[in-house]
Amino acid sequence: MSSHSALTVGFDLDMTLIDSRPGIKVAFEALSARTGTYVDSDLAITRLGPPLEQELAHWFLDERVEEMGELYRELYPEYAIAPTQAMKGAREAIEAVRRAGGRAIVVTAKHEPNAKLHLSHLGIEADAVIGWLWAEAKAEALREYGATVYVGDHTGDVRGARTAGALSVAVATGPCAVDELLTAGADVVLDDLTAFPAWLSGYIGDRTAG
Incomplete structure (x- = not known):
């Protein structure tokens, strides 16, 4: 990526954007x-x-x-594909990034073609979908796309964000409890994605003020 100045937010897929x-x-x-x-x-x-x-x-x-x-x-x-549903607040979280003039990318350990099938089926539009990356390896895509925030539900997502030097925003909607996510180094833990738009607004405000 030639320019990393624009806001780019990465999202995990399973149990973050979708209940698979x-x-x-x-x-x-x-x-x-x-x-x-x-x-x-x-x-x-x-x-x-x-x-x-x-x-x-x-x-x-x-x-x-x-x-x-x-x-x-x-x-x-x-x-x-058919039985899988969007997580509460998933579409709104993506839209919040777009309203802020940013890009929303999906970085997942899932087989990339199947990840794209899920998003297409649910009408969730990401600017890029990168599969086959788990934990620290997710930093490869986060760095490539200049992501400053990575949102996930697993301690592996936290490690990926920290390896990339991105802010780790965790959602307590997957297999990891709040204390596990915090112990792993999450900067922020939200109950679910419905809280993300308000958090993002505050984050952008702080970044602009800084």
């Missing part, structure tokens, strides 16, 4: 039915955030994890 638990549960059930291997889908959806392979390693032998990841991602569009 219903869709992921169905996708894991489809994978289990296809392979004949038991997967506790109710347990799996309580620990969303890290790359898929970390979850698959709980259910499949190491030598099959890569293959199962490929199969899961093939099944995902058919089973996981």
Whole structure:
């Protein structure tokens, strides 16, 4: 990116912008039915955030994890997109960034084509979608796009923001409790994205005043 002067805010996807638990549960059930291997889908959806392979390693032998990841991602569009809903305040959070003249990007560990399918299905328009990045690796995209704020629900998102030198805004809508997010180094913890537009307004005001 040639200019980093404009406001750019990064957002995580799962459990930040979208509640993908219903869709992921169905996708894991489809994978289990296809392979004949038991997967506790109710347990799996309580620990969303890290790359898929970390979850698959709980259910499949190491030598099959890569293959199962490929199969899961093939099944995902058919089973996981339709049941997934936008998180409360997600569209308004993106719109708040745009009203401020900024760009909203999505940086996620999810398979990028499937991330784009989710956003398209829900009518959430991001200026860029970057997939396959988890925790500290998210800093690659945040730096590339000049993001000064990164919003996520997981301690891995906090680490990604801090690695990039961005302000870490955490939302307590995922698997990590408020105290975990603060201990990991979150600068701000919001109950959910409905509080984000007001926070952003204050942040921009402080930045302008400074």
